[in-house]
Amino acid sequence: MLVPIVAKPGTSRRNLTGSWRTMQKPHFLQQNCIACRRCLLICPEGCIEGDKKNTYHTDYDYCKGCGNCVAICPKDDIEMVPEETEL
């Protein structure tokens, strides 16, 4: 008897790691952003996108709520807010 034992590429996209988030999520204020890209680079999920100043945002389908982006932002322009906060 065999069960599927190999996986086709791209399956990690099917795994919505956003469901792992508990209690809090990052809120990108987009007010004092200097586009240093540190939040984008430190994100373990690689789910932060942005280009010019005050354009950076995360994909909540994949954001695990680790808060690394909040900790590294030199302008305190990202903050953790309660999960139920409407943005």
Added chain:
Amino acid sequence: MKEFIEGSAAIARTIKMCKPGVISAYPITPQTHIGENLVQFIANGEMECQFVNAESEHSSASIILGVSAVGVRAYNSTSSQGLLLMAEVLYSIAGMRFPLVITCANRAVSSPINIWNDQQDSVTLRDSGWIQFYAENNQEACDLHIQAYRIAEDQNISLPVMVCVDGYILTHAVEVVNLPDQEQVDGFLPPLKPLHVLDPQDPVSMGVLYDPSSYMETRYAIQETMSEALELIPRVASEFKEMFGRESGGLIQEYRTSDADKVIVAMGSVVSTVKEVVDEMRGEGEKVGAIKVITHRPLPSQALYDSLKDVPEIAVLDKSISLGAAGPLHMDLKYTFQGKNVSPKISGFVAGLGGRDITRDSIREIFDRLSGEQINCQFVNLDVEQMVNAT
């Protein structure tokens, strides 16, 4: 053609005829001669095969895993500590359903360091998802390797096979072996048709994370496949007989058991000694017999039950021990009969650890002791004085 040849050399010649594309092995006593012979064949250009040097058995097992992942037949041989160092990878190979074949030249496990024969190394890995064969003599050792590739590579099975050969007693023994022709082996063993291959044109991931929602099904699938292997193994053995003209392999072998009152069940080379004592005692009018367990995993429970259900007194001779419990094969036999209407006396004996001789007298002693009460885990030929004097 019949040749007077060392066991390891005969196994190496057989592997050569099975045409693996890659061999990786790390030297360890008493497996060494198998690897030595094979690298010689490759160096001489007698074999179209690549030998990959590794820095350990963990690596050599990982290398053949990778070779199987790209759909190439591979081979490895090891012993004792080497097999245990491979353990992690061996579980992966079974889980990834790679049809690999390795030889275990059975040797005791440290500590204390001991290079002599028992079966603790491979028996320890009986739960790993590998099919395990135990050879009685070098003819059987060679024949089992050919059958091992056929069984492993069967598309409904796709599980690895470990052929266990008693270190020194077989690997270093020179005896007559009937080695087949290349054409015969080619006729019996078609080229490998892998289920999946790593291919950049059609990429897949192998050995990925399976969370609680899917891991258990992979174990169930192996367990079911083991039952399917119980059907296939005798079929392959009878096909082998048709093509090569001799009986070899299968699940178990009965030896003078039909009217026996006492039977010893054992694995590997010690079965020859048991058979010899059976012949002697039969000459003296005693109704004794022997069962050779060739396939240890999957456990041929039904075959063992059918052969032994009319035997009142059974002894299981283990050359290994599950420390703190009993002989592993002994426990398997107990499991086989538990809850059945017939309930023979099944005594367990542990013998030959670390190369301790199992003589004809040892076997006679086991047969003699069967008349008394059931014994659960009796060490044979134990030197009690050594232990009394220890400080």
